[in-house]
Amino acid sequence: MSTDVKRVITVLAALLLAALTTAPARAADGDAPSAGQRVAEALRSSPVYVDKAYADAVPPSRQRQLADRIRRTGLPVKVVLTPLTKGDAFDGDSGVLAGVVRDRLPEQRDLILITTDGEFPDSLNGYEWPADTHQTRDAVAAAGLLDETRDAGLAGLTAKAVDLVAEGKGTQRYDEATKDLDGTPVSKPEPGGSRGWQWPLVVAVPALALAVLATRALVRSRSRRSAPAVPQLVFATARAADEAELRRRAEAEVLALGEATRAADVSTTPALQRALDAYAAAGRVLDEARGVPDLAGALALAQEGQDALAGSPGLPLCFFNPLHGRAARRTGWRPLGHRDQLDVAVCQECADALRGRRAPEVLTDRDEDGRTVPYFEIPAARSVWAATGYGSLMPPLDGFTARGAKAR
Known part of the structure; x- marks a missing residue:
């Protein structure tokens, strides 16, 4: 069994166990505009925002190191590390978080945003405006699939994501990382979407839930490449x-x-x-x-x-x-x-x-x-x-x- 598969199974087994023994989290109070404003205001003084829930994983010293790393790239990179849960101010969706933060930084036309993921707490998502010039989506997704970030922690994973964005070869790095899994690049779904299973189904069919989660865990990123579904044309x-x-x-x-x-x-x-x-x-x-x-x-x-x-x-x-x-x-x-x-x-x-x-x-x-x-x-x-x-x-x-x- 490959190390990547072992890694996925270990993580997903833990997720499944937690799902079977823990009640769903309550929705957080607050609304996206005010929560987004707080984040945006913090990002005006530092390119790194870390919620107090992640203070141990990314302490102030590591936050300063990340900020220095970002400044050395010369790119308009901002990092937002905050828990995302269904029903919270951003409805657990990193896409909503990214959009709200972007709207509250109107003075910054060019923006690269790295955020935590709503489905997998140990994952990151990347967004870039006005275009994905630096292949941010793929770069950030690739960072979580590398052997060197396996035990790096959230701070180390974020640092690697910043480096890959600055390198500007995110799509190549993603294809290389996913090709090693089974010989072909893995298609990439939208981040922050539905988990694809509900609470009763997890309890009744844990093996099926684990398989679904395993598939999604291997493809943590934004865009689809193969066998695309035909969604509603607009939403x-x-x-x-x-x-x-x-x-x-x-x-x-x-x-x-x-x-x-x-x-x-x-x-x-x-x-x-x-x-x-x-x-x-x-x-x-x-x-x-x-x-x-x-x-x-x-x-x-x-x-x-x-x-x-x-x-x-x-x-x-x-x-x-x-x-x-x-x-x-x-x-x-x-x-x-x-x-x-x-x-x-x-x-x-x-x-x-x-x-x-x-x-x-x-x-x-x-x-x-x-x-x-x-x-x-x-x-x-x-x-x-x-x-x-x-x-x-x-x-x-x-x-x-x-x-x-x-x-x-």
């Missing part, structure tokens, strides 16, 4: 965006556009009038905003105004979720249940999801029945954002003007 965004903070961001962007238009020279800015129109529209949308979709619309209009001033339109905000920022490319996409394909602008993260046949994270809205749905499923006659796709289908300003200066 409600897990990011618990703080509407008040988003409003402040939108106000800042609109204010910046207003200042830029006042400073512009009419003789050298051919599209100044369009920028002024976009500024007026963004201000009106901001004043009348009824939720996140409208606030995202104000951001889209503000960007359109800035592009008009610069004389280079560029790509609009990401079609699937404009809060992801400016798109990186355009791609074809066919909505579920439709024959016609749309040409939409997407960020790198969403482009990677589509390429891997995974569901991109989308901005949601409420339909007439009060159900939460992807914003683009709202009838175009009722929503300028569904009609324009925040710039993918038509310029936001054109859609806003055509509707008599009403977002909805």
